[in-house]
Amino acid sequence: MRISLQETRERIPQRDTILETTVRLMVPFIQLYGLYVIVHGHYSPGGGFQGGVVLGASIILFALAFGMPASKHYLSEGTDILLANAGALIFTGIATLCALLGGMFLDYSALAKILPIDPISWRSHGIFLVEVGVGMGVMAIMVSIYWDMASGGRLDEGL
Amino acid sequence: MKPLALLATLITGALLLYGTADFAAWGDPQSPPNRNISVRYVEEAVKETHVPNIVTAVLGDYRGYDTMFELVVIYSAGMAVMGILRRRDDQ
Amino acid sequence: MKSNLHMYVMAAPLLTAFLVNIFGRTRRKVIAPMVLGALGLSSLLAIVVLKRTLVSGDLSYTAGAWTPPWGIELLVDPLSALMLLLIAAVSFIATFAALPCVERDLQDRQHIFFTLYLILIAGLMGLVLTADAFNLYVMLEITSITTYGLIALGRGRAPLSSFNYIIMGSVAASFYLLGVGYLYLLTGTLNMADIARYLPALQGSAALSTALAFILIGLWIKMAFFPLHGWLPRAYTDAPDGAGVLIAPLMTKVTIYLMVRLMLTFQSPEFPLISMDVRTLVIWAASIGIVCASSLALAQRNLKQMLTYIIIAEVGYMVGGAWLANDQGMTGTLLHIVNDALMTLCLFLAAVAIAYRTGSLHFDNLKGLYRRMPWTMAFFTIGAFAMIGVPPTCGFYSKWYLLLGGIEAGQWEFVVALIFSSLVNAVLFFRIIELAYFGSLQDSEHHAHASAERHEAPWWILSPLALTAVLLIVVGLSTGPLVHNIIRLMIPVGF
Amino acid sequence: MESLLDHIIAKYNYWIYVVLMMIGFYAMIGKRNLVKKLLGMNIFQTAIILFFVSTGAKKGGSIPILDKYAALQGQVDVNQVVNPLPHVLMLTAIVVGVSVTGVALAVMQRIYRKYGTLEEDEILEKIENE
Numbered sequence: 001m002r003i004s005l006q007e008t009r010e011r012i013p014q015r016d017t018i019l020e021t022t023v024r025l026m027v028p029f030i031q032l033y034g035l036y037v038i039v040h041g042h043y044s045p046g047g048g049f050q051g052g053v054v055l056g057a058s059i060i061l062f063a064l065a066f067g068m069p070a071s072k073h074y075l076s077e078g079t080d081i082l083l084a085n086a087g088a089l090i091f092t093g094i095a096t097l098c099a100l101l102g103g104m105f106l107d108y109s110a111l112a113k114i115l116p117i118d119p120i121s122w123r124s125h126g127i128f129l130v131e132v133g134v135g136m137g138v139m140a141i142m143v144s145i146y147w148d149m150a151s152g153g154r155l156d157e158g159l
Numbered sequence: 160m161k162p163l164a165l166l167a168t169l170i171t172g173a174l175l176l177y178g179t180a181d182f183a184a185w186g187d188p189q190s191p192p193n194r195n196i197s198v199r200y201v202e203e204a205v206k207e208t209h210v211p212n213i214v215t216a217v218l219g220d221y222r223g224y225d226t227m228f229e230l231v232v233i234y235s236a237g238m239a240v241m242g243i244l245r246r247r248d249d250q
Numbered sequence: 251m252k253s254n255l256h257m258y259v260m261a262a263p264l265l266t267a268f269l270v271n272i273f274g275r276t277r278r279k280v281i282a283p284m285v286l287g288a289l290g291l292s293s294l295l296a297i298v299v300l301k302r303t304l305v306s307g308d309l310s311y312t313a314g315a316w317t318p319p320w321g322i323e324l325l326v327d328p329l330s331a332l333m334l335l336l337i338a339a340v341s342f343i344a345t346f347a348a349l350p351c352v353e354r355d356l357q358d359r360q361h362i363f364f365t366l367y368l369i370l371i372a373g374l375m376g377l378v379l380t381a382d383a384f385n386l387y388v389m390l391e392i393t394s395i396t397t398y399g400l401i402a403l404g405r406g407r408a409p410l411s412s413f414n415y416i417i418m419g420s421v422a423a424s425f426y427l428l429g430v431g432y433l434y435l436l437t438g439t440l441n442m443a444d445i446a447r448y449l450p451a452l453q454g455s456a457a458l459s460t461a462l463a464f465i466l467i468g469l470w471i472k473m474a475f476f477p478l479h480g481w482l483p484r485a486y487t488d489a490p491d492g493a494g495v496l497i498a499p500l501m502t503k504v505t506i507y508l509m510v511r512l513m514l515t516f517q518s519p520e521f522p523l524i525s526m527d528v529r530t531l532v533i534w535a536a537s538i539g540i541v542c543a544s545s546l547a548l549a550q551r552n553l554k555q556m557l558t559y560i561i562i563a564e565v566g567y568m569v570g571g572a573w574l575a576n577d578q579g580m581t582g583t584l585l586h587i588v589n590d591a592l593m594t595l596c597l598f599l600a601a602v603a604i605a606y607r608t609g610s611l612h613f614d615n616l617k618g619l620y621r622r623m624p625w626t627m628a629f630f631t632i633g634a635f636a637m638i639g640v641p642p643t644c645g646f647y648s649k650w651y652l653l654l655g656g657i658e659a660g661q662w663e664f665v666v667a668l669i670f671s672s673l674v675n676a677v678l679f680f681r682i683i684e685l686a687y688f689g690s691l692q693d694s695e696h697h698a699h700a701s702a703e704r705h706e707a708p709w710w711i712l713s714p715l716a717l718t719a720v721l722l723i724v725v726g727l728s729t730g731p732l733v734h735n736i737i738r739l740m741i742p743v744g745f
Numbered sequence: 746m747e748s749l750l751d752h753i754i755a756k757y758n759y760w761i762y763v764v765l766m767m768i769g770f771y772a773m774i775g776k777r778n779l780v781k782k783l784l785g786m787n788i789f790q791t792a793i794i795l796f797f798v799s800t801g802a803k804k805g806g807s808i809p810i811l812d813k814y815a816a817l818q819g820q821v822d823v824n825q826v827v828n829p830l831p832h833v834l835m836l837t838a839i840v841v842g843v844s845v846t847g848v849a850l851a852v853m854q855r856i857y858r859k860y861g862t863l864e865e866d867e868i869l870e871k872i873e874n875e
Binding site for chain 1: 808810836840847850851854858
Binding site: 174175177178179180181182183190191192193194195196197199200220221222223224225228229231232234235236238239240241242243245246 | 264268271313314316319320321322358359362363365366369372373376384385388389391392395396398399400402403409428432434435436437438439440444455456457458459460461463464
């Protein structure tokens with residue numbers, strides 16, 4: 001596997017202006033679209049999982065064009081794992097918080113004790129908060145899985 | 160091995176097709192899944208959660224418990240991949 | 251009555267899993283107190299939950315405060331509270347032994363190991379609480395994925411064993427999901443109690459039989475019921491020691507609990523789920539499974555591998571007992587779930603202790619162990635006696651109920667298989683005890699001299715082993731209250 | 746014969762899913778190459794997703810995203826909106842499928858690094874020779 005990787009590297013030049021410029025232009029738009037898919041999940045097809053995957057794809061595209069070290073400069077390994085944990089903690093934390101505030105597990109209307117708006121609106125906002133957590137977690141995990149797979153766990157260079 | 164696998168596959172497929180005989184035709188609005196609990200989701204979800212996208216409402220609230228563990232599933236997959244591949248002992 | 255306590259039992263390990271991952275990455279020292287603290291807390295809460303359900307009855311709970319068929323229902327009755335306590339206690343005890351093993355085997359990946367470990371525990375707790383057919387699938391996948399990961403962390407051929415388990419586990423989960431899909435098409439609901447209400451009207455439908463068959467086959471693959479057991483021995487043998495002590499006692503038992511739960515939910519006088527011909531078939535399969543797995547255990551020359559075949563035989567006991575469809579059989583099955591979890595925990599802890607000191611579990615390596623590790627072997631002997639079914643230990647009582655159930659139902663093949671398996675267990679364990687007690691006497695001089703030194707397992711492994719061995723006897727002596735106050739409550743009258 | 750044909754046409758979604766399921770299942774248990782097994786697993790899961798999503802279909806139904814104000818006044822015709830529940834369930838199943846595939850690929854990479862092959866027979870041979 002290592003040999004074929006080196007062969008590939010010899011055949012393709014390390015840097016390619018067209019590729020890099022295109023990717024540089026595309027990545028912000030892809031990320032914007034990913035954020036749109038997350039926050040607009042209430043009104044159109046979308047939500048945390050879909051938006052998270054789109055966001056993750058933007059960073060994977062970045063890593064494909066610029067190499068893994070550059071993508072780790074863009075989003076460091078520590079930040080990535082922190083994001084994954086934070087995403088999971090937001091969801092489970094909100095769920096537990098609802099229970100601690102006197103509601104049932106995941107009963108978003110109990111959050112009205114923190115910020116008194118009407119319980120039904122809190123359900124809508126609760127779904128939104130949770131979707132943000134899902135988006136963060138899915139993005140970070142997708143990037144992390146890609147890094148591990150592409151470099152065989154060494155996280156040095158890879159594809 | 161291979162004939163046995165083929166036999167098991169055929170039996171499974173035949174059993175599954177045998178079971179479909181009792182189902183309603185495709186796209187029937189009166190079939191049990193379309194008329195039982197899902198009716199309330201369509202009629203009440205917007206009133207109860209203020210979310211016009213019913214899929215999001217059901218995913219995030221009515222079945223939010225599933226979604227929470229869905230996130231935990233993908234999180235554990237990421238951690239498992241990390242644990243499996245990032246090792247230095249046997250290169 | 252509204253109470254969130256059982257959710258905290260599950261949330262404690264789940265939230266700690268993420269915190270361990272964040273803080274344990276840089277500071278290894280915080281892992282042990284965090285994991286032990288979370289599991290200790292959930293064990294304490296589980297005791298309170300069990301007490302409350304015994305005093306104030308069942309509790310139907312919905313995540314998100316929706317009424318049951320629309321939201322996901324969780325059911326806290328004496329049986330699921332008992333299972334919750336069993337999972338919390340077994341994982342708490344097992345963690346003591348897992349800590350030193352993981353520190354030795356996986357230095358740089360301890361935080362990942364314990365993240366997966368805690369999520370697995372939370373998933374098992376979710377499995378016993380849920381009353382929703384689709385949520386059960388999600389929980390099944392959580393426990394599966396974490397188990398795949400934990401097994402693949404092992405050495406040697408562990409990745410291959412893990413891959414085979416992935417394939418078999420996916421077949422099992424997919425079959426279960428197909429069965430649930432068929433039930434959903436027939437009834438239009440996913441809540442188990444709600445499904446059960448529609449079942450009498452659907453009697454004799456081809457789709458219903460297909461659905462139930464696929465659900466059962468899915469669960470049988472997952473619990474390694476005899477003809478579908480191929481993945482289990484290698485997966486459990488190759489798992490790292492720290493993961494084996496948790497996975498082996500709990501995974502198969504929780505799946506059996508799920509089967510029993512589904513049977514108890516779907517069974518009603520109008521809908522006799524356990525019809526005569528299917529019942530006979532299952533009991534024959536269980537009996538053949540017990541005999542075959544016991545015979546295969548005789549052929550093993552490695553302690554851990556032998557124990558995995560005993561687990562498969564025990565699965566046969568419990569599936570057969572549940573399908574006997576009488577009071578005694580069901581009581582025996584439920585009691586055996588508790589007892590078998592403890593017995594397997596005891597034996598696996600002993601195996602881990604031996605492997606920690608001697609490095610190998612091959613039978614040749616066990617010679618003279620009574621002199622080198624007297625306490626470990628003493629507790630191992632108690633575990634072995636429980637597995638054989640010697641009276642003061644708990645293994646005897648559940649086997650007794652199973653035997654009575656078999657006789658009452660007139661299923662003699664099951665009775666014969668049970669007695670045969672007990673005899674084989676006696677042979678298996680006395681062979682080891684003989685090797686360990688007398689082995690070094692026949693050995694060459696210098697070897698005997700070197701191995702005569704006492705070299706006990708570390709305190710972290712020995713104390714949970716001692717606790718489990720005591721528990722085996724305590725649970726055995728308190729069988730009466732356990733059966734009358736908890737298990738009998740769950741079995742419908744005239745079952 | 747004619748009734749069988751009617752049966753197939755009325756429920757062709759089930760036939761398609763069963764055929765896909767059989768392809769995947771055979772690959773999972775019959776093939777000896779680990780990659781093919783994994784591909785079979787993915788086909789199997791796709792078949793299940795097709796099956797579930799097809800159960801939620803309604804003839805003439807539109808997407809389950811409603812006009813908020815009409816819905817608040819209760820002006821929703823259930824028959825005009827497809828069943829949202831199977832879609833929700835399958836979102837979960839898709840994520841689970843992705844996760845299992847990820848773990849399986851990682852495990853496979855380790856197997857390849859250790860044994861240099863992904864043919865099950867060759868791996869077993871190498872293990873025995875060790």
